[in-house]
Amino acid sequence: MTGPLLEVEDLHIRFSTRRGPVEAVRGISLRLAPGETLGVVGESGSGKSVTAYAVTHLLDRAGSITQGRIRFRGRDITRAGRHELRELRGSAMSMIFQNPRGALNPIRTVGRQIADVLRAHNAITAREARERALDLLRAVLIRDPKGNLDAYPHELSGGMCQRVMIAMAIACEPALMIADEPTTGLDVTTQKTVMDLLARITAERGMAMILITHDLGLAAQYCRRVAVMERGLVVEEGAAARLFQAPDHPYTRRLIAASPTRTSTVADLVEGDAPPPPRRAPRAPGTPLLLEVQGLFKQYARTRAVDDVSFTLEPGESLGLVGESGSGKSTISRLICRLIDATAGEIIFDGQSIAATPARHFHKAPQRRDIQIVFQDPTDSLNPRFSAFDSIAHPLRRLDRLPSEAALRARVEECAERCGLPRELLDRFPHQLSGGQKARVGIARAIATRPRLLVLDEPTAALDVSVQAVILKLLDDLRREDGLGYLFVSHDLNVVRMMCERTIVLRQGRIVEQGPSAALFAAPQAAYTRELLAAIPHFDPEAMREPA
Amino acid sequence: MSATLRHVGWVLRGNPVTAAAAAGATLLLFVAFFAPWLAPYDPIASNVPNALQPPSAAHWAGTDQLGRDVFSRILYGTRVDLAIAFSAVSLSFAIGAVVGSFCGYVGGALDRVVGRLVDVLMAFPLFVLAMALVAALGNSIENIILATAFINLPFYIRFARAEVNVRRNLGWVEAARASGDSDLSVVLRFLLPNVLPAMAVQISLNLGWAILNAAGLSFIGLGITPPTPEWGIMVAEGARFITSGHWWLVAFPGLALMLSVLCFNLLGDGLRDILDPRMRT
Known part of the structure; x- marks a missing residue:
């Protein structure tokens, strides 16, 4: 195997705000081998999404990389120009977001939107693009792919829209997929089908994936390696199985304790006293139900x-x-x-x-x-x-x-x-x-x-x-x-x-x-x-x- | 209180255009209030031997065909035009915001009927409608105010309706109802205060427009009658002398009109920032 696919070294990101500069990311380093899956977990404000935006150069104007290096296939892309970026985005790395419906153009059919991506990176005719779009919709298991090729985003459910986003993201066979909270806002059963699909597709195509999520369970289930972020720093990183069974860092431990599981009780979630005994006496006969x-x-x-x-x-x-x-x-x-x-x-x-x-x-x-x-x-x-x-x-x-x-x-x-x-x-x-x-x-x-x-x-x-x-x-x-x-x-x-x-x-x-x-x-x-x-x-x- | 002032100061510092507009608007109000003390001459007293003098040290903006001081007349004109604009805009804001808020909150038949009426109203050329109203009601300042308020009404109704509509299902509205508020009190005490910042922009833009509207009506001879000093009349009367080279009769009242409209339009954006509690830290 050759070198790592993505290497982030000592990355610092600063945002300028009304109350002065804010360090959103304070020196994080990550390495990702080709075909590997990495989960980045953390709570809001931990800097996990900002890191992903920096890698794909989607930071808004207020945010800037003040220090550090991002290498993709050994090439430094920290300050890549617009031309270089266009080459990278879509065909080398792609991203899917939370709220898939918001990420799709509401006035274009999903088939055309997938075709747009294909034609931006390949010299193919509209007809070929449409054929390929149909194949992609089949690959992401959309119900009635032929019929839904001409559907508008508002005609599809949230889960179906996320599948369309995945189809667009894999359209140009990128080597890296960054999924930023891809299933937040979806129902659990939909979440499971979308995540299973994402895991299968990336594995089949040998794509590497960074899954950004606040849900420890999701990261544990779908990623081999997990990095835990807190306030702009990676506090702990390791194999998912090891990390969740024997967390080292106190923050990881607290996070794991706070996540409800199949067996936990409310008292387990926070360190503290046992709950006071309930004050509920059996209802006296003759008194009404609440x-x-x-x-x-x-x-x-x-x-x-x-x-x-x-x-x-x-x-x-x-x-x-x-x-x-x-x-x-x-x-x-x-x-x-x-x-x-x-x-x-x-x-x-x-x-x-x-x-x-x-x-x-x-x-x-x-x-x-x-x-x-x-x-x-x-x-x-x-x-x-x-x-x-x-x-x-x-x-x-x-x-x-x-x-x-x-x-x-x-x-x-x-x-x-x-x-x-x-x-x-x-x-x-x-x-x-x-x-x-x-x-x-x-x-x-x-x-x-x-x-x-x-x-x-x-x-x-x-x-x-x-x-x-x-x-x-x-x-x-x-x-x-x-x-x-x-x-x-x-x-x-x-x-x-x-x-x-x-x-x-x-x-x-x-x-x-x-x-x-x-x-x-x-x-x-x-x-x-x-x-x-x-x-x-x-x-x-x-x-x-x-x-x- | 001091926090409010600090916040206003912060908005104005970060936004020199707003600061300039606010200064301009303050100046206009000051002039309107103190015109009798500020004006160097009586705005109505004619002095025919001194007619049509170009601007000079004695008459900063020259004199008109009857020898009246144009500068004094402009100062007095501020009073009339601002009074009309403020009364008209307050009237249409008060009625439009309440009617629009109820339409947005209640929805259903009320919303549909009012919505269509507003559509009908907006289908008219509004200035022509104002002309017709003043012509029908009679030439008086009250009627100009009524007409101006009436043609502004649709904007406020639509605006308030849209702003309330996006908020009516938010948690805090439902929470207010769970706290024992009637629909009436939810609209008046919760929704209206929350749509105010957005409406402040509309009010400010509208003030400029209302000034222009009042001046426009008197320009074509409706509403205020000479010899009342008013910008529209001054421009109308001065227009007769423009070909003979007496430019100051039109230029100075026109400039006053333009600057005041500009002031209120620029003020709008700043007002929104000042009134929105989320902009404070």
């Missing part, structure tokens, strides 16, 4: 988002709703919260029907303060013009007539403290807070009125694993201390298993399976549940197969 949902339907123009869903929730119980996109789990959470109206069905909260009050009048209902919600994206869920204090105080001002401003302040500070939000952050605006801090504000706001049912709509989906671990712990503690009922909506099965006593699996608006979490995950009855479970990437030592 929530009873009967035959819930929600019809949108042509699709039935929720199709005959019924379940119950005991006071203080936590119930998980899992499913992929389109399963209706978010619609159900908004129906229960009475933010939207059901087409048919009954919702009984604490013995009283609340489905009869239209959603637009529900703000006056006495139950409004008892049912609160935590949203998925912590950034989107805070009013940009409200300080953290105002965000938490708002439901109190509307729903709880507190006697004085001092009482309000005391209550807000108490909620913030319980959510681990330092008092001095209360005056900040959302854009001045980190993702984890914003999530805490969102939770503090939801518990401010002391609700009895908390609907959690993917509360940690937008957070890094280490932050997710802390937030999950916080939510778990809150529930145990306050006897809150949780309706926990998530696409992440491991998270639901840890957080919920019972789980409901949804698919296309219908309940596929429900039961106690432990039993459901240990011995799933429905084929769909088994498929979902099998699709989760993992790095459990006993389950990890040594790549052939």
Whole structure:
């Protein structure tokens, strides 16, 4: 074998910002042999994507390489000119991105876009390019390749769009493929098919691959070697099997501990005390259930988002709703919260029907303060013009007539403290807070009125694993201390298993399976549940197969 | 408060064009308020023996056909034109933002009906529409304001509608409803303040346009009547003397008009940066 395909030596990248220069990458070195797969894992801000952009010269103007060297097949490309780059991109290295739909041109058919790539690098006719594009679509296993050659990106699903991106990336037989979070935002089952395809294609064609991801399981499963990045440095690098079984660096250890696995509990994720014992006594006979949902339907123009869903929730119980996109789990959470109206069905909260009050009048209902919600994206869920204090105080001002401003302040500070939000952050605006801090504000706001049912709509989906671990712990503690009922909506099965006593699996608006979490995950009855479970990437030592 | 000032200072330092525009706009407002104290002569008193004098030390912008000081008339004209522009824009902003926000938030039939009405309105040549309105309602400053406000309305409705529409399903809007806010309060207390920064740009651009519109109406003889000092009338009256070489009658009021429109247009971008909380650190 000849020398390495790609060599990155002591790379430094600096961004100039309003508050002065920021060192995004502070001296990293990587080597990649032809045909090798390298996983680069790290949390947001670790510099993993920036490194990939530097290699492919896609850094925006604010960022520049201040030191170090990038060699491709022994040739220095650190300061390659535009002409040299055009030769390299596509035919020597190619890249696929997160959000495939955004990366495709919406007004050109996918066949033409693939043909464009082919014709940019080869002297071939339009007809030949179309033939080759069709072959490529077959190679990436697109359903009905002939028909979809003339499809526009919006006519294809997210997973199919990512396959088109892969087809474009391999069109000119590059030696290196850089995949930047290629499956973030896709469902687990789609993620599995896309990743399996990517792994097979790169192996068949002898391509090297750099997989950039925040998901340790994904890196472990699809890469032979893994580099862990933290704040612009590679803190640890090694064979995937060794790295995950015996991590050396404390950061790697923390990251692995924070990633939910098939067997972990909330307490495992963060070092700390054992959780307080739950304060839930069995429901006295004659007292009502916290929530009873009967035959819930929600019809949108042509699709039935929720199709005959019924379940119950005991006071203080936590119930998980899992499913992929389109399963209706978010619609159900908004129906229960009475933010939207059901087409048919009954919702009984604490013995009283609340489905009869239209959603637009529900703000006056006495139950409004008892049912609160935590949203998925912590950034989107805070009013940009409200300080953290105002965000938490708002439901109190509307729903709880507190006697004085001092009482309000005391209550807000108490909620913030319980959510681990330092008092001095209360005056900040959302854009001045980190993702984890914003999530805490969102939770503090939801518990401010002391609700009895908390609907959690993917509360940690937008957070890094280490932050997710802390937030999950916080939510778990809150529930145990306050006897809150949780309706926990998530696409992440491991998270639901840890957080919920019972789980409901949804698919296309219908309940596929429900039961106690432990039993459901240990011995799933429905084929769909088994498929979902099998699709989760993992790095459990006993389950990890040594790549052939 | 000091943080706000620091932020304004930062925006202006990084953006000299905005700073110049802001200075210009401040000057215009100052002149409008203090015209009686600033003007060296009475803008209406005629002094025929002194007519049509070119610019000099005594009359910086010369005198007109009745011997009135053009510079004093321009200073007084600032008052009339700015008053019309500000009232008209405030009116159309207040109505347009509220109507547009509700259309964007509620959607459905209301949105469709209002949307089509706006389309109809925009299909008219707007200046001609304003002319027709003033002609029909009668020649008064109030009616010029009403007409100018009316033809600006569609822009605000569309703008507010679009800005609210992209935000209505965001988490913080749903959170407000879960916190016990009615739809009315969500629109007025949550959505409107958030679309303000974007609308500030529109307001500033519109001010320039409204000044031009008011001056245009009086130029063609609608609205304000002589001898009120107003830029449009001054240009109209001066136009008769342009062929005889009395250029200053048209040039100075025209320049005032141009500079003030330019000022407000350039101010727009800076305003957006100042009002957007995300630009602060």
